Amino acid sequence: MTTPATDHRVASDAAGSGGLRLLDITLTLGDGDTAVTALDDVGLTVAAGEFVAVVGPSGSGKSSLLAVAGGLLKPTSGTVHIAGAELTALSDKERTAARRRHIGFVFQQSNLLASLTVREQLLLPLHIDGRLDAAARTRADELIDAVGLSHRAGSRPHQLSGGERQRAGLARALMTSPAVLLVDEPTSALDRVRSAEAVQLIAEQTHERGTATVMVTHDTAIMDAADRVYEMVDGRLT
Numbered sequence: 263m264t265t266p267a268t269d270h271r272v273a274s275d276a277a278g279s280g281g282l283r284l285l286d287i288t289l290t291l292g293d294g295d296t297a298v299t300a301l302d303d304v305g306l307t308v309a310a311g312e313f314v315a316v317v318g319p320s321g322s323g324k325s326s327l328l329a330v331a332g333g334l335l336k337p338t339s340g341t342v343h344i345a346g347a348e349l350t351a352l353s354d355k356e357r358t359a360a361r362r363r364h365i366g367f368v369f370q371q372s373n374l375l376a377s378l379t380v381r382e383q384l385l386l387p388l389h390i391d392g393r394l395d396a397a398a399r400t401r402a403d404e405l406i407d408a409v410g411l412s413h414r415a416g417s418r419p420h421q422l423s424g425g426e427r428q429r430a431g432l433a434r435a436l437m438t439s440p441a442v443l444l445v446d447e448p449t450s451a452l453d454r455v456r457s458a459e460a461v462q463l464i465a466e467q468t469h470e471r472g473t474a475t476v477m478v479t480h481d482t483a484i485m486d487a488a489d490r491v492y493e494m495v496d497g498r499l500t
């Protein structure tokens with residue numbers, strides 16, 4: 263019996279050949295008179311182990327870029343490839359599974375689950391995938407330590423400051439060693455020292471684990487840590 267094409271695609275994803283590729287991406291949001299071209303013929307290739315920063319003014323399309331790259335929004339046209347698999351060709355269910363396994367998101371709002379402790383937030387994705395073992399627990403504790411939250415591992419989100427919530431979100435995103443890490447303005451709620459540490463941790467994980475990382479930001483200081491910097495203007499990447 264031959265393997266169905268979709269299984270094949272997900273399997274090649276899991277092989278972790280790495281990298282993120284956006285080809286000829288256009289995204290139109292809204293319709294009629296209110297339609298906005300949020301992304302205008304965008305192409306971007308990020309190799310495994312590469313850290314790319316995207317800077318640009320508010321409303322230029324940076325969040326839209328991350329949403330399309332991570333399969334949260336379907337582009338109006340164009341294709342997204344992650345670790346050699348075409349994300350845009352997967353069914354909704356397959357895309358959700360691919361996202362959980364291979365893509366890490368760090369949003370401006372940390373999107374933590376209110377009822378779970380910091381440690382539980384990190385373990386949940388592995389629990390869902392049936393991959394929760396001793397090594398996963400050790401990695402969770404290492405990451406919680408790396409973001410300076412060891413003393414908060416048993417705390418729930420309402421017991422944390424905004425900066426602590428963001429760091430918990432970062433540790434959670436790194437937990438599965440994703441092929442692709444998508445980071446939206448990680449530094450806004452962090453003080454400067456914490457912010458530099460968070461960016462340093464992202465850069466380290468990118469290079470050590472071969473993650474393809476895209477970070478969108480207003481913060482020009484982040485550009486120094488990035489391997490390449492792009493500018494986004496009116497939905498176009500230059």
Ligand SMILES: Nc1ncnc2c1ncn2[C@@H]1O[C@H](COP(=O)(O)OP(=O)(O)OP(=O)(O)O)[C@@H](O)[C@H]1O
Nearest residue numbers: 291292298300318319320321322323324325326327
């Ligand atoms: N749901 C929507 N419907 C219509 N237009 C939208 C929608 N969401 C965003 N837009 C528009 O798309 C454009 C790109 O928005 P996006 O959020 O990607 O920009 P951004 O660069 O991330 O901005 P910021 O830095 O302020 O977060 C903006 O003009 C925005 O107003």
